[in-house]
Amino acid sequence: MGMMLTIHPEKCTGCRNCELACALEHGGDFRIKASRIHVYAWEREAFSVPMMCQQCSDASCVTVCMPKAMHRNPATGLVEYDASKCIGCKMCVQACAFGNAAWDALTASILKCDTCDGDPACAKICPTGALEWTDDDLAVQARKKSFATKIKNAFSEAQS
Amino acid sequence: MNGWMGKILRVDLGSGKISTERLDPKTARDYLGARGLGTKIMWDEVDPNVDPLSPENKLIFAPGPFSGTFAPSSGRYDVVTKGPLTGTIAASNSGGSFGAELKFAGWDAVILEGKAAKPTWLSIVDDVVELRDASRLWGKDVPETTEALYAEASEDSKVACIGPAGERMVLFASIMNEMQRAAGRTGVGAVMGSKNLKAIVVRGSKGVKVADKDAFVAACGEASRKIKEHPVGGTGLRLYGTNVLVNILNSIGGLPTNNFQTGHFANADMVGGETLAANQLQRPRGCFACIISCGRGTKVTNPKYKGEGEGPEYETAWGFGPDCGIDDLDAVIKANYICNELGLDTISMGGTVACAVEMFDKGIITLEDTEGLDLRSGNAEAMVEAVRLTGIGEGFGKKLALGSYRLASLYGHPEMSMTAKKQEMPAYEPRAVQGIGLNYATNNRGGCHVRGYTISPEVLGVPVKYDKDATEGKPELVAMFQNLTGAIDSSGACLFTTFGIGADDYAAMLTALTGVKYTGDDFVKCGERVWNLERLWNNRSGFTAADDAIPERLTTVPMPTGPSKGAVSHVKEMMPHYYAVRGWDAEGRPTPEKLAELELA
Structure with a gap:
């Protein structure tokens, strides 16, 4: 069993503290363009969603990486990036369907969530629990329950 | 530099000249940024007697040193200029991500001068700064403008713009960033309109640097913990937003009702934060780096007032609600949406409609004057229509666009304008709460609560409880809150962080971030410096002690109903002592000793 970052968009306020914590953790300053996580906002609807590497089981970034800089850690199940092997071909950037691998021209390296070695700064700072570092086989249970609650409430309302 | 980016951008809209200047380290240390830095630039460069809507006035956008970092709830910026509503120095504060993005593009301030020959927008992508044609954006509302600029510039840009109200120079027009966040007060949007500047679009790739990373992380962590543990900063504001105050203020008889004719509204709960949370609230929202989340993502399904967006804040719900005798929350929210879309300050808009409603009820204005708008107290539909007409500049809206003081004066009744220095007072009755009245009267931008929010101690008991009806100790309290807020605004922090932290906490974060040593007293001193410089500016532009006043109604007519029945405001009695506390002479002028x-000096 491993761990994963779970996104709860309904709890996201759009504050972008996750971007700030990620940038500071990895770069030592607040250059959030180089954050591994980004929050996208729909301003008319006042809604926002954080996006970062999903640690795919069948990861296209790993498949396309010729020098095997992008590889899976069998112990954690997470996709890791070894900068010393990277040749900067940016194939992972092209291959990721979610846009969660990016090229940083300033540092000439790939930006991808490394879960801060199993202690993600984004989840730690998130003020509302919209980002959660949780067991990968239990990650959906809280959400399932929250939707179950809505159904329960709908039933109670219908009966009253 | 650490914390600061070290650069100021200057744009002459008339000639198109764009230049870069260094941020002087001593200015940064003494004035921090945002409101303080903007005021210092205005003092150095602009004649206080300038016509606010002339090309000679300047418009300054400035984030603070905290903006763009994770100092909790501290990503804000100020727009500083001479305000057309008040004629005072104006600084209007906004959240969202726009201020932080200015930092990421490398700028501590953007100074806009002159007037563009035709509608223009300013593009800032790091060091690449260009003026672009905005002809086809002119007339568009805020969401349309913002989306058009995302399409033309980049989805990742942050947009601050004016709506049709700013273009028409409505005297209380706002500047809106990211559609929902407002630099609302004193008419900064009208100044932007007078310069033919429709929008600023910014995108940055730089980072804000930290002098002592470990110390900064520790100081921010400590500040976050204190805010999260605070019942208001950590819980109350997220659950109910600022609008939790409707019932609290009503319960003490301090909720201005029907244009401050009394301080209690029977149906107040119908427009309060609890009712909002149970009905229209979709989710809490936060500005950049926020941990408080007082923003309200809302949706109205009632076909008559259908819409979605953000709001209302307490002052908005009050202004379009009880102050107009209205208890229909859907209508109140619709008025808020219209203000955001057309670019209007909700507080002055609410206060101006409320003034018109009182004049209508008393027969001073008639259906003929209002061009058919039935503005009697409690008519929600007419209120919403009045707001729309103001934003688009039609019918009676053209008169409402002047603000309540000029409107009431047109009909010979300036005493019915509930303003201080011609700006509409917000949602706290000075007869019921003595300190807040003194703050309104002495506030450097007129009727405004967020420059000296004594409601915290006087009503909420934060950080300590003061007797709201007492006058003793209030001049000291008001001056202390005004000074602290001057520093908080200038740092880029949100005022609501005071629901948890104090001067020493800001100083610790600022020291770790910038590498410049600040004690709590140093930090407050920055705020006092800003306050006195604003005062000097106002005195030079002709303001005197006579202008430090609130409407006669509040100091002479006892509160007619409610829990504060019989009370009057004692602003006049408190004023000499306030001047003394400030180190000013009897005429309200800072003494040479204080300036030194x-x-x-």
Whole structure:
């Protein structure tokens, strides 16, 4: 069993503290363009969603990486990036369907969530629990329950 | 530099000249940024007697040193200019991500001068700064403008713009960033309109640097913990937003009702934060780096007032609600949406409609004057229509666009304008709460609560409880809150962080971030310096002690109903002592000794 970052968009306020914590953790300053996580906002609807590497089981970034800089850690199940092997071909950037691998021209390296070695700064700072570092086989249970609650409430309302 | 980016951008809209200047380290240390830095630039460069809507006035956008970092709830910026509503120095504060993005593009301030020959927008992508044609954006509302600029510039840009109200120079027009966040007060949007500047679009790739990373992380962590543990900063504001105050203020008889004719509204709960949370609230929202989340993502399904967006804040719900005798929350929210879309300050808009409603009820204005708008107290539909007409500049809206003081004066009744220095007072009755009245009267931008929010101690008991009806100790309290807020605004922090932290906490974060040593007293001193410089500016532009006043109604007519029945405001009695506390002479002028102490001589 491993761990994963779970996104709860309904709890996201759009504050972008996750971007700030990620940038500071990895770069030592607040250059959030180089954050591994980004929050996208729909301003008319006042809604926002954080996006970062999903640690795919069948990861296209790993498949396309010729020098095997992008590889899976069998112990954690997470996709890791070894900068010393990277040749900067940016194939992972092209291959990721979610846009969660990016090229940083300033540092000439790939930006991808490394879960801060199993202690993600984004989840730690998130003020509302919209980002959660949780067991990968239990990650959906809280959400399932929250939707179950809505159904329960709908039933109670219908009966009253 | 650490914390600051070290650069100021200057744009002459008339000639198109764009230049870069260094941020002077001593200015940064003494004035921090945002409101303080903007005021210092205005003092150095602009004649206080300038016509606010002339090309000679300047418009300054400035984030603070905290903006763009994770100092909790501290990503804000100020727009500083001479305000057309008040004629005072104006600084209007907004959240969202726009201020932080200015930092990421490398700028501590953007100074806009002159007037563009035709509608223009300013593009800032790091060091690449260009003026672009905005002809086809002119007339568009805020969401349309913002989306058009995302399409033309980049989805990742942040947009601050004016709506049709700013273009028409409505005297209380706002500047809106990211559609929902407002630099609302004193008419900064009208100044932007007078310069033919429709929008600023910014995108940055730089980072804000930290002098002592470990110390900054520790100081921010400590500040976050204190805010999260605070019942208001950590819980109350997220659950109910600022609008939790409707019932609290009503319960003490301090909720201005029907244009401050009394301080209690029977149906107040119908427009309060609890009712909002149970009905229209979709989710809490936060500005950049926020941990408080007082923003309200809302949706109205009632076909008559259908819409979605953000709001209302307490002052908005009050202004369009009880102050107009209205208890329909859907209508109140619709008025808020219209203000955001057309670019209007909700507080002055609410206060101006409320003034018109009182004049209508008393027969001073008639259906003929209002061009058919039935503005009697409690008519929600007419209120919403009045707001729309103001934003688009039609019918009676053209008169409402002047603000309540000029409107009431047109009909010979300036005493019915509930303003201080011609700006509409917000949602706290000075007869019921003595300190807040003194703050309104002495506030450097007129009727405004967020420059000296004594409601915290006087009503909420934060950080300590003061007797709201007492006058003793209030001049000291008001001056202390005004000074602290001057520093908080200038740092880029949100005022609501005071629901948890104090001067020493800001100083610790600022020291770790910038590498410049600040004690709590140093930090407050920055705020006192800003306050006195604003005062000097206002005095030079002709303001005197006579202008430090609130409407006669509040100091002479006892509160007619509610829990504060019989009370009057004692602003006049408190004023001499306030001047003394400030180190000012009997005419309200800072003494040479005070100026020397603040290095303003």
